Amino acid sequence: MIDSQRRRLLQLVAASAALAAFPGLGLAAGNGFQVASPLGLPQVILARALQDERLTALIGERELRAWRDPDQLRAWIAGSEVQLTATPTNVAANLYNRGVPVVLMNVNVWGTLGMLAHSAPLGSLGDLAGHHIGVPWRGDMPDLVLRFLLAREGLEVGRDLRITYQASPFETVQTFLAQRIDAAVLPEPMRTSTRLQAVSLDLAPAELDLQAEWGRLTGTPPALPQAGMICRRELLEAHPEWIRGIQAAVSEAVAWVVANPGEAGYLGAQHSPLPAQVIEGAILRTRLEVRSAAQARAELERFLGALAGLSPGFIGGGLPDDGFYLAENQLDAG
Incomplete structure (x- = not known):
């Protein structure tokens, strides 16, 4: 014992x-x-x-x-x-x-990154020239991916297009649905949610996959x-x-x-x-x-x-x- x-x-x-x-x-x-x-x-x-x-x-x-x-x-x-x-x-x-x-x-x-836009066509980032883009989380992944790709495309922020930053994807979504911006960069699942909300409002947003753009502009696989x-x-x-x-x-x-x-x-x-x-x-x-x-x-x-x-x-x-x-x-x- x-x-x-x-x-x-x-x-x-x-x-x-x-x-x-x-x-x-x-x-x-x-x-x-x-x-x-x-x-x-x-x-x-x-x-x-x-x-x-x-x-x-x-x-x-x-x-x-x-x-x-x-x-x-x-x-x-x-x-x-x-x-x-x-x-x-x-x-x-x-x-x-x-x-x-x-x-x-x-x-x-x-x-998971993509872009929604109110105007077509949106076949590449080059189509964003002259547009106003909403981006959540300044300095975070959506912002840096977009800025990297825009530079590869030869577009300069302030000269060729305008970017406005929001504090969260939710704010970006509301700004986009209110049509105060022309396009929005969003991660999933916010991109899908926003697309469905836009359809319910009789909007028909165009979509652009940023992974595909990464592959096109870097010559690497379209994956992040x-x-x-x-x-x-x-x-x-x-x-x-x-x-x-x-x-x-x-x-x-x-x-x-x-x-x-x-x-x-x-x-x-x-x-x-x-x-x-x-x-x-x-x-x-x-x-x-x-x-x-x-x-x-x-x-x-x-x-x-x-x-x-x-x-x-x-x-x-x-x-x-x-x-x-x-x-x-x-x-x-x-």
Whole structure:
């Protein structure tokens, strides 16, 4: 009896020591495995992935939370309130460059940006000459992608066209629907939602896919490595088998979302205020594909490097070093 109690005591001491070494995991043990995502398609992907029954046996209880903005995410990750999150790739790089111990696991969203315009034709960015464009989040990804592409097209803001910035996509949408701007740059699912609202108002907006424009103007594939998943480094070091299982679940989830946009829209509507029709439309207009961090690195560095050339603060300085990218051999242990 005494040996049994002593053995149990030693096990508790060992467990406490392990949790002290990994503070983020201590919280996970108390409240379940905390996963986060912004609203939109990354949330749909994670919601599907977390339904995988194999993760129940591997990880146990898990919870999906939605973050409102990068500041909230930064607080959650830095304070170990969440151990894994979907995030735009520039936010991931920014966190890493500011000393937050995160590792990029994969990139799975390769293009959500598009443009809606009240006047046709809109066959290329060249057709925007002389127009007034609304763009959300000055200095963020939609703005920098547009400015990069306009420069490639030979258009100069202020000389050839006018840009007005709004504080959020919601404000851009309202400005566009009120016809106070000629065109708007929007990410999915806001682009699909706005198109449907415009149709209900007897407007017929023209659309332009900015991923296609990126491919045309750079001579590279028409895809932008916009979002993926990161985890806290201590989670990877303590439980590589968890990360391996989540990687597999996310790969299967992305394949399911692409193959079943209607069902995926319904699933997404259960986790967000967006209706299923909007989420389904966004899926059909977005390039979804899972590539590991190592596989995506070359394209990600070209993309982030191009945009950081316009605004170095976009990624918090220079391109992240090797420690940012999950190496395949890091999942071999465990």
